[in-house]
Amino acid sequence: xxxxxxxxxxxxxxxxxxxxxxxxxxxxxxxxxxxxxxxxxxxxxxxxxxxxxxxxxxxxxxxxxxxxxxxxxxxxxxxxxxxxxxxxxxxxxxxxxxxxxxxxxxxxxxxxxxxxxxxxxxxxxxxxxxxxxxxxxxxxxxxxxxxxxxxxxxxxxxxxxxxxxxxxxxxxxxxxxxxxxxxxxxxxxxxxxxxxxxxxxxxxxxxxxxxxxxxxxxxxxxxxxxxxxxxxxxxxxxxxxxxxxxxxxxxxxxxxxxxxxxxxxxxxxxxxxxxxxxxxxxxxxxxxxxxxxxxxxxxxxxxxxxxxxxxxxxxxxxxxxxxxxxxxxxxxxxxxxxxxxxxxxxxxxxxxxxxxxxxxxxxxxxxxxxxxxxxxxxxxxxxxxxxxxxxxxxxxxxxxxxxxxxxxxxx
Ligand SMILES: Nc1ccn([C@@H]2O[C@H](COP(=O)(O)OP(=O)(O)OP(=O)(O)O)[C@@H](O)[C@H]2O)c(=O)n1
Ligand SMILES: [Mg+2]
Numbered sequence: 001x002x003x004x005x006x007x008x009x010x011x012x013x014x015x016x017x018x019x020x021x022x023x024x025x026x027x028x029x030x031x032x033x034x035x036x037x038x039x040x041x042x043x044x045x046x047x048x049x050x051x052x053x054x055x056x057x058x059x060x061x062x063x064x065x066x067x068x069x070x071x072x073x074x075x076x077x078x079x080x081x082x083x084x085x086x087x088x089x090x091x092x093x094x095x096x097x098x099x100x101x102x103x104x105x106x107x108x109x110x111x112x113x114x115x116x117x118x119x120x121x122x123x124x125x126x127x128x129x130x131x132x133x134x135x136x137x138x139x140x141x142x143x144x145x146x147x148x149x150x151x152x153x154x155x156x157x158x159x160x161x162x163x164x165x166x167x168x169x170x171x172x173x174x175x176x177x178x179x180x181x182x183x184x185x186x187x188x189x190x191x192x193x194x195x196x197x198x199x200x201x202x203x204x205x206x207x208x209x210x211x212x213x214x215x216x217x218x219x220x221x222x223x224x225x226x227x228x229x230x231x232x233x234x235x236x237x238x239x240x241x242x243x244x245x246x247x248x249x250x251x252x253x254x255x256x257x258x259x260x261x262x263x264x265x266x267x268x269x270x271x272x273x274x275x276x277x278x279x280x281x282x283x284x285x286x287x288x289x290x291x292x293x294x295x296x297x298x299x300x301x302x303x304x305x306x307x308x309x310x311x312x313x314x315x316x317x318x319x320x321x322x323x324x325x326x327x328x329x330x331x332x333x334x335x336x337x338x339x340x341x342x343x344x345x346x347x348x349x350x351x352x353x354x355x356x357x358x359x360x361x362x363x364x365x366x367x368x369x370x371x372x373x374x375x376x377x378x379x380x381x382x383x384x385x386x387x388x389x390x391x392x393x394x395x396x397x398x399x400x401x402x403x404x405x406x407x408x409x410x411x
Contacts, residue, residue, distance in 0.1 A: 001037065002027045003058060004084060004099035004107065011095045014116045015148065024051075024058045025087055025099060028080050034060070047078045061087035064130070085109050090127040092134045093141070093156075097124045121145070122153035132168040135160045136180040136206070139196040143184040146192035160200040169205040177206055178289045185250030190240055191233035194254075198229070209281040210254065212261035217269040224351030226269070228260045235349030242348075243341050251295045252302040252342040253349075255282050259303070278303040301327050301335065302342040309343040312360040312367075317402045320367055321394065329368055336368040363408075370404035371397040 003024050012019040026034070031047055039049035039058060047060040062078035063086050084099055084107060091097040094112040106113060110124050121141055128134060138152060138160060152160075163169065184193035194210065197203040203211040214229030225231050232254065239246075239253035259278025260271045282303055286296040308315065308323050315323070329336050340361035347358050379392040 001029060001033075004101060006088070006099045007091075007096050010098045010100045010106070011112070011116065014095075014098070014113060015145075022054075022056045024056060025061050025084065026058050027061045027082070027084050027087075029060060030080050031060070034058070062090075063087070064090060064127075089125055091124050092128060092131070092137060094120075094122045094124055119145075119149040119151065120153050121150055121156065123156045123159060128156070129159055129163055129168075132163055132172055133176055133180070135163055135169060135197070135200065135202050136172070136177065139193040139202070140180045140184045140187070142192040142196045143187035143190050146189045152196060157200055160202065164201040164205060169202055172206075174289045178291060181207075181289070182247040182251070182295075185236065185240070185247040185254065186245045188240055188244075190236035190250055190254070194229075194233050194236065207285065209258050209261065209285050213257065216260055216263070218260065218271060219269045222350070228257060231350055232257055234351075235345050238349035238354070239342065239345035242345055248295055248298060249338060249341050249345070251291070252299040252338070253345045255285065255299045256302045256306050256342060256346055258282050258285075275304050275307055297328075298335065298338055298342070302339055305339065306343050306346055309339065309360055309364055310347060312363055317398050317405065320401050321371065321398050324368055324371060324397075330372065333368070333372060336365055340364050366408070367401050367404055370400045374400050 003026050005022060006025045007023045009019040009022045026049075029037075031041070031049075034047075034049045035041065038052040040052065042048050042050055042057070047062065049058045049060075050056070051058055060078040060080075061082040061084055063082055088097040088099060088107075088109060094110040094115045096112070097108075097110050098112040099107040101107065115122050121138060123134075138156065142150060142152065181193075184190050187193070194203065197206060198211065198214060210229070210232065213232055214227060216228040217226050218228050218231065220226055223231055225234060235253045235256070236250060239249050243249040255278070257274065257278065258281045259274035259276065262277040262281070263271045263274060279300060282299055283296075285291070286299070291299075305323060305327065308319075312320065324330065324336070327335050327339060343364075344358040344361045348354055348356055374393065374396045376389060376393055379396045380389060381392075384392060
């Protein structure tokens with residue numbers, strides 16, 4: 001049986017990165033011969049099989065005919081006469097269209113290895129435009145590979161622009177968009193995902209609430225990078241630096257300032273109330289992309305509270321307690337460290353602030369720990385229950401916050 005390693009595994013090894021999943025392509029076989037050789041079938045759309053021992057994926061070499069716009073409209077043709085070159089010619093990028101023989105020989109008809117060297121993301125051929133998901137994949141690969149020096153080839157960028165204007169991105173299902181977005185947010189440079197999509201026009205189709213931030217000015221004394229879209233790019237990169245691989249923090253970083261797009265023109269460059277204004281577009285975005293609950297909740301919390309956290313030192317003890325309650329911090333204690341990270345990314349993700357210290361993040365966690373240490377059992381006196389017990393707990397927690405603050409200012 002003739003099999004080749006293809007795609008990410010070959011590419012990542014050429015780049016000197018730790019390869020992810022190992023995908024293979026099989027030439028000259030049929031589903032029947034695969035099953036007879038002990039492979040197990042997976043997936044209904046494509047002829048893909050799992051190796052009986054390694055569990056790695058083996059796909060029959062295939063060509064595809066487009067039957068309808070959008071990601072799902074393919075008719076797969078994988079008869080045993082389909083060649084390796086035909087299969088590779090329908091793949092997305094030249095760096096993903098390199099096959100490796102059993103003995104390590106590369107089969108590279110589209111000069112993918114040259115593009116790995118040149119650090120260029122280039123489409124393989126005309127079939128590129130048949131799958132709108134590839135616009136998002138290009139942006140997601142940039143989030144991972146821009147730190148290595150990659151750029152998108154101009155001719156590929158032009159095709160991505162065409163695919164966007166033709167309205168084909170509308171066919172993408174929310175689950176796939178979220179999958180690409182969350183993977184980009186977990187990569188080293190999420191800003192490259194955003195700027196790539198912004199540059200080809202696709203951000204408007206995928207994340208209009210984020211696209212709307214570009215060109216919105218903010219106050220130069222706080223933001224040397226005056227454009228709000230650029231600020232959000234920087235915050236996402238800072239979040240990726242502070243919490244590597246954590247798309248939960250990344251998503252809250254991405255969306256914390258959505259309200260700035262809704263500031264009335266005569267109030268610019270100030271953004272009074274942007275924390276409140278951001279909640280509605282954030283809910284709409286989460287609804288549309290079916291964003292998982294944990295991601296939505298942290299993002300809403302960060303959107304609503306980030307200014308409060310920045311000025312934590314000015315808040316009264318009972319106001320700090322209210323903030324903690326709004327964050328649901330007594331039932332979900334992990335929330336506070338996450339919120340602190342997002343706020344730190346916001347503060348440090350601006351021109352000239354990259355290495356600044358962020359004391360409010362630590363202080364928030366310290367005050368939260370002090371309040372959390374007060375238990376209902378500590379304040380339960382005889383006969384105290386229900387609302388009265390709740391009130392006693394609240395007062396005791398505020399006292400704990402006051403004492404924690406006094407202890408630190410006395411040091
Ligand atoms: N829309 C797509 C999806 C996948 N592929 C091809 O299928 C391979 C495997 O896809 P996938 O595992 O999704 O991506 P990888 O390139 O392997 O990258 P990752 O590291 O993210 O797995 C890709 O390399 C590419 O050749 C493609 O051409 N077009
Ligand atoms: Mg892969």
